[in-house]
Amino acid sequence: MNLMISSGPSLLNRLALGLLMSVTLILFDHKFNGFGTTRVYLNSLVSPLQYLANLPGQMLDASASRLVSHERLFNENAKLTHDAVLLSEQLQRLTFLKEENDRLRSLLNTPVQDNTRKVVAELMAVDNNPYSQQIIINKGAINGVFEGQPVLDNKGIVGQIMQVSSTNSRVLLLTDVTHAIPVRVARNNVRLVVSGSGSLRELIIQHVAHSGDLKVGDLLLSSGLGKVFPEGYPVATISSIIRDESRPFSQIRATPVAQLDRLKYLLLLWSRREAEQNLINTVGTP
Amino acid sequence: MSLRNYSIPLSIIVALVLQITPMPAAADLYRPDWVLLVLCYWVLALPHRVNIGVAFGTGLVLDILLGTSIGVHSSALCLCIYVLAANYKRLRNYSVWQQSVIIGIMAALYNLVIFWLQHLLTDIYFLFEYLWPVVSSIVLWPWLFWLLRKIRRQLRLQ
Numbered sequence: 001m002n003l004m005i006s007s008g009p010s011l012l013n014r015l016a017l018g019l020l021m022s023v024t025l026i027l028f029d030h031k032f033n034g035f036g037t038t039r040v041y042l043n044s045l046v047s048p049l050q051y052l053a054n055l056p057g058q059m060l061d062a063s064a065s066r067l068v069s070h071e072r073l074f075n076e077n078a079k080l081t082h083d084a085v086l087l088s089e090q091l092q093r094l095t096f097l098k099e100e101n102d103r104l105r106s107l108l109n110t111p112v113q114d115n116t117r118k119v120v121a122e123l124m125a126v127d128n129n130p131y132s133q134q135i136i137i138n139k140g141a142i143n144g145v146f147e148g149q150p151v152l153d154n155k156g157i158v159g160q161i162m163q164v165s166s167t168n169s170r171v172l173l174l175t176d177v178t179h180a181i182p183v184r185v186a187r188n189n190v191r192l193v194v195s196g197s198g199s200l201r202e203l204i205i206q207h208v209a210h211s212g213d214l215k216v217g218d219l220l221l222s223s224g225l226g227k228v229f230p231e232g233y234p235v236a237t238i239s240s241i242i243r244d245e246s247r248p249f250s251q252i253r254a255t256p257v258a259q260l261d262r263l264k265y266l267l268l269l270w271s272r273r274e275a276e277q278n279l280i281n282t283v284g285t286p
Numbered sequence: 287m288s289l290r291n292y293s294i295p296l297s298i299i300v301a302l303v304l305q306i307t308p309m310p311a312a313a314d315l316y317r318p319d320w321v322l323l324v325l326c327y328w329v330l331a332l333p334h335r336v337n338i339g340v341a342f343g344t345g346l347v348l349d350i351l352l353g354t355s356i357g358v359h360s361s362a363l364c365l366c367i368y369v370l371a372a373n374y375k376r377l378r379n380y381s382v383w384q385q386s387v388i389i390g391i392m393a394a395l396y397n398l399v400i401f402w403l404q405h406l407l408t409d410i411y412f413l414f415e416y417l418w419p420v421v422s423s424i425v426l427w428p429w430l431f432w433l434l435r436k437i438r439r440q441l442r443l444q
Contacts, residue, residue: 014338015368021342022361030355030407042350049299049351053307125308128317129352130416131404163353170353178408198410261311 040141043165050136050168054125117270119143121151123263124168133173133200135159137266140167145268148228152267156234156257157181157222161268171266174235174256175200181228183220183235188213191223194236197253200260203236205252210243212250220254230269290441294336297324297434298344306351315415318422321348322366322396326389326427327434329367332443333374341367354400355407362399366392382428390424 009017029035035042121137139145141164149161151171159179162172172179173196180195190213197204208214218238224231236254243250301324309317321344328336345360352359369392370377377388397419404410437443 011338011368011371015364018338018342018364018368019361022345022357022364025346025357026355026361026403026407029357035356039350046347046350049302049347050306053303057308125306126311127353128306128309128314129354130315131401131410132353132408134353177410 039163040165043163043170044140044167047165047168050125119268121266121268123266127170131198132178133176133196133198133260134162135171135173135263136168137171137268138168139268140165140169142166143268144270145169150229150233150269152233152269153258153263153265154267155259156236157229158258158260158263158266160228173200173260174258175203175260181235182223182225184223185214186219186221187215190214191225192220194220194254201255202239203254203256205238205254206249208250208252210245210250214238214241214250214252216241219257230271290443293437293441293443294328294332297328297437298340300324302344302347302351305348315418316422317419318426319393319396319419322363322393323389323423323427323430324434325363325367326370326392327431329370330374330377330385331435331438333371337371338364338367354404358400358403358407361403362396365399366396369395382431385431386424386427389427390420393420393423 119139121139123135124138125136127134127136137151145161145164147161147164151158151160157174159171159173159176161169163170174181174194175196175198177196177198180193182191183194184191192205192208194203194205216238219234220236220238222229222231222233222235234257236256238252239255240253241250242252298321301320304320305317325336325341325344329341341363342360345358345363346356348359348363349356377385380388394417397416401410401412401416405412
């Protein structure tokens with residue numbers, strides 16, 4: 001019995017080869033973004049493992065939903081009916097306001113870009129990588145999801161699609177350190193850029209002069225300037241402002257409006273242009 | 287025997303699944319480095335079958351699963367497995383408790399290399415919370431060692 005590692009290159013050579021290949025791959029992937037479309041196939045290849053890892057949680061969910069009491073379902077139904085009535089009343093006002101707004105906008109020749117297609121997606125997994133904040137949702141390339149697509153929940157913007165695989169896709173959350181989103185203050189239209197802090201409950205607003213007209217509690221809406229997120233969706237509220245004159249800018253923190261630690265159902269948006277593009281693509285490929 | 291041939295890949299796949307299973311946020315911090323531990327056991331027990339090549343491949347899969355830049359986990363795994371493969375004869379003679387200290391050092395190296403590579407790519411800050419997996423890996427090692435040795439002896443893997 002030969003237990004020595006005698007066949008093939010020596011250990012040190014193997015290590016050198018492994019590290020060299022890793023570093024090349026990191027540079028290729030990160031600096032040049034070389035795995036553009038290949039990543040879709042790679043992600044699809046490993047997605048069985050993700051489904052497998054998700055199985056225990058799903059089974060727990062399924063058994064929990066079977067064990068819900070009759071009374072609780074009844075109460076929930078009553079509450080939802082109540083909400084539906086209230087919301088439909090608001091909707092009536094909204095259609096009226098929207099028509100009026102469209103009319104006024106058309107007088108100014110600046111029509112609002114509205115989203116034509118919406119799809120509800122469900123949360124599949126939360127990434128346990130402590131260094132970046134990503135989640136996985138259960139819609140992918142076959143549903144027409146594309147890279148850079150905005151993702152919302154029922155309160156506000158959650159993030160954008162980072163990688164697409166065939167049946168699921170990865171969402172980069174607003175609070176990731178590499179993420180930033182252009183916003184404006186709802187009160188006075190001051191434009192800002194909100195970047196992630198790496199913690200789920202906090203966002204950072206950088207490079208704001210001490211004289212900037214901002215208050216704690218101000219609501220920040222997406223400004224649509226980056227051409228990624230549509231205009232006018234809530235992003236965050238300002239939670240603290242420190243105006244230390246010895247520093248060049250004030251230090252401003254904000255709390256995301258979306259409940260990023262409690263995500264369950266998410267909304268994917270397609271703008272008119274992208275929806276048409278998508279239609280052409282799906283029709284074009286048999 | 288098919289199970290004999292597939293038991294090592296199967297154990298690695300189970301480790302990968304355990305590494306990515308969703309857990310409550312509070313427990314998530316203490317998740318041990320399953321993949322590293324399983325590879326460590328196999329490289330100590332059967333270094334001619336599992337060494338740097340397997341570590342590299344597993345690292346690539348882990349990178350795709352976790353959404354990090356491809357190559358981050360594979361380089362960290364290669365480095366740790368190299369250290370163990372170079373010293374496997376000595377480490378085998380240690381008691382399980384001594385081994386778990388060594389494994390703890392390896393887990394610290396693994397987590398620090400990953401942090402450092404990620405730090406180069408994006409500007410993240412170091413928190414001591416990121417080192418909790420080291421402690422849980424040390425605690426887990428004796429049990430995992432016992433389980434995998436039982437599997438190896440039962441199936442007479444060589």
